[in-house]
Amino acid sequence: MAEEELAEEPVNRASLIGIPPELFAKILENCEFDSIFSLRKVCHSLRDYLLVNKPSIQFTYIHLVERGSRMILHLHTVSTVRRIDNLPWTQFKSDVKLILDHADSKVKSFGVYLVRDRQPRNRMSSQLLKFLGSYLESRREKLQIEMFTTDNTKTFIPILSNVQGNLNDITFICIKLPPASSNEGRRVTRGMIREDKTWNLVHFPLELSRLPAWNQAHTFDTGFGEAIITTSVMLFLHFNLLNCGFLKITEEEVSAVAQAFIQNQQKVFYWLKIDNFANREEIVNVFGEESHFDAEGTLWWYFRTVHENRWLRVIIEGGCIRLDQIFDLPPGSIVRDFN
Amino acid sequence: MSVENAPVVDVDEAAIPVEKKMYYRFESNDKKEFRVSELAIQQSETLNRLVEAMGYTSEDVENKPAIAIENIDGKTLKLVFQWCEHHKGEAIPVDDGSVPKIVEIPEFDAKLMDIDNGLLFKLIWAADYLNIVQLLNVSCKKVANMAQGKTPAQLRRVYLLPSDEEDEAAKRAAQEAQDPRAREVEEEFEERKRQGGNSFF
Numbered sequence: 001m002a003e004e005e006l007a008e009e010p011v012n013r014a015s016l017i018g019i020p021p022e023l024f025a026k027i028l029e030n031c032e033f034d035s036i037f038s039l040r041k042v043c044h045s046l047r048d049y050l051l052v053n054k055p056s057i058q059f060t061y062i063h064l065v066e067r068g069s070r071m072i073l074h075l076h077t078v079s080t081v082r083r084i085d086n087l088p089w090t091q092f093k094s095d096v097k098l099i100l101d102h103a104d105s106k107v108k109s110f111g112v113y114l115v116r117d118r119q120p121r122n123r124m125s126s127q128l129l130k131f132l133g134s135y136l137e138s139r140r141e142k143l144q145i146e147m148f149t150t151d152n153t154k155t156f157i158p159i160l161s162n163v164q165g166n167l168n169d170i171t172f173i174c175i176k177l178p179p180a181s182s183n184e185g186r187r188v189t190r191g192m193i194r195e196d197k198t199w200n201l202v203h204f205p206l207e208l209s210r211l212p213a214w215n216q217a218h219t220f221d222t223g224f225g226e227a228i229i230t231t232s233v234m235l236f237l238h239f240n241l242l243n244c245g246f247l248k249i250t251e252e253e254v255s256a257v258a259q260a261f262i263q264n265q266q267k268v269f270y271w272l273k274i275d276n277f278a279n280r281e282e283i284v285n286v287f288g289e290e291s292h293f294d295a296e297g298t299l300w301w302y303f304r305t306v307h308e309n310r311w312l313r314v315i316i317e318g319g320c321i322r323l324d325q326i327f328d329l330p331p332g333s334i335v336r337d338f339n
Numbered sequence: 340m341s342v343e344n345a346p347v348v349d350v351d352e353a354a355i356p357v358e359k360k361m362y363y364r365f366e367s368n369d370k371k372e373f374r375v376s377e378l379a380i381q382q383s384e385t386l387n388r389l390v391e392a393m394g395y396t397s398e399d400v401e402n403k404p405a406i407a408i409e410n411i412d413g414k415t416l417k418l419v420f421q422w423c424e425h426h427k428g429e430a431i432p433v434d435d436g437s438v439p440k441i442v443e444i445p446e447f448d449a450k451l452m453d454i455d456n457g458l459l460f461k462l463i464w465a466a467d468y469l470n471i472v473q474l475l476n477v478s479c480k481k482v483a484n485m486a487q488g489k490t491p492a493q494l495r496r497v498y499l500l501p502s503d504e505e506d507e508a509a510k511r512a513a514q515e516a517q518d519p520r521a522r523e524v525e526e527e528f529e530e531r532k533r534q535g536g537n538s539f540f
Contacts, residue, residue, distance in 0.1 A: 016460075016482070016498035023463055026475065030442060030483035041491035043506045079441050 017045075028055035033075060033099060034082065040098075057102045064096060075099065361397045363390055364405035365420075371413030372405050379423035382431065384470035410468055415461040422451060422474050431472055442480040452481045456499070 016024070028036065028050075036055060040047045059077055071092040073084040087095065361377040365386075380386045389406065408416060425447050444452075452459060459482060466475040485497050495502060501509060 015456075016500060019460055019463070020467075023467055023479070026467075027463075027479045027482045030476075030480045031486055032483075035483065035486035035489070038489055038491050038494055039486065042494050042500050043503050045506055046500065 024049075025053060025055065028053075031055065032080065032082075033057045033059075033077075033102070034084070036102065037095060037098065054102050057099065059099070064092075073099075361395075361400055363395065363400060365416065366405040366407045367411055367413040367416040368407075368409050369413045371416070373416060373420050375420045376424065376427060378427040379420065382423040382426055382429070382471050382473070383419075384431075384472075386469055408469075411465045412461070414458065415465050418451060418454070418458070418462055419465050419469065419471065419474065422448065423471065425451075426473065429473070432476065442476045444477050444480055444484075448474075448477045449481075452478060456497075 016027075019027070028039075031039070036050065036057070040050050057077070059075060064071070064073060071087045071089060073082070073087065073092070073095065075082045075084070084095070362374045363377065363380060363386075365373045365375060367373070377390075380390060393403075393406070395403065411419070452462065454462075459478065463475065463478045463482065466478055486494055489497060494500060
């Protein structure tokens, strides 16, 4: 019955501008982030309003990807997943800044994934890393420093900001900040890892500026063998954007990482260095290990992750240690108890 | 239109009361009257408090005058009460920001809100004024959805938003309306610049 009556009257085309501010804010709360991007470009007034009010965008995951000359944003909210492709650098940078500024939410993971080929190095990677470095630097006060060890804070930010263009072809860097319960000087112990259910397996305070030119492969001492640094960079920061409390990695997240490895199994991932562990014995002490030769005579090592029945497979080949994937231990494997 | 001659709209016509139900009468600012069930009223915190404060009983509710809602017109109020009747008895969501809010628009609501922008904005305003949490959520979501996948130019058309140029022109016009001399001064300044003067004074 409402429709009949409405049809009799001329259409009342009211402007959004006439809406009271508190209701306008409520509408913006419901807007997807790309709508907010578009709204910013409508007019100065709206842009100014959005800059000041920063409507919350409830992201759960933010992943930034550089793939050759293309920049890609993967944005996950509670209800949607968006992938924004082929962004020019300037727009990418402004969008990322906008997202980070507006993301008034507990982000489960914030990742940067850089993939490069053997082409002359694109400057975007270093721009992106510098940008993220300065962003993190600017938010240093907001990071809950008590959660960081002093050393970690010093190590972490230069990783992003000291990329000077002589860095090349890093295969895999995965940064996992230490568990919330850690404090300066305390080493990661088996008990803590198990208690916190955090995934400290990959934590690389790699000094990127020491690395040679991009077009050269480089061997890197892992402390328990050498790794070849080759074709891509993956930098994965697990932290909470606003509170920067350290996140506990859930079983689902481990599965997601495992899935990512499985999908990329044609690529080679190298395990470079594990900061929290001085040597292989310590890793083994924490995680336990199993190894066997496959039919082709390749020696595979399995390190137990903190999650029951999940194992990280590592291949040791030609003096390199390769992170392969996380998965269930193959049936019939014998697990030695190192306790 | 006088109150006596005003049509009484029963927004719960389909539901013939089996038991003795209590109906309240409300009147919009354009003198349209509505009969709304007690259960439906509970969706609105404002109306719920209002009828409680007035101390109506099932005996006297029909004899007392309709409760006037001064700020809302009949067309909007009708949509509001249709929504309340449809959703009566449903739990009212708590919006304390503790969990990320996922708003989904049910089919009935989507049809109800298939209206022009002006009425939709009025509905939002009414939902806020009457403190109907879920109606406010879905109506805001509806307006937000209108922006989905739109370019800035399309958004200007959808929401009737001004472009930068229109915005500037509106600001200038507002300034001039406040100070008619401002334009003259500006023109004089421009003229002097053209003549080579580097100082206005």
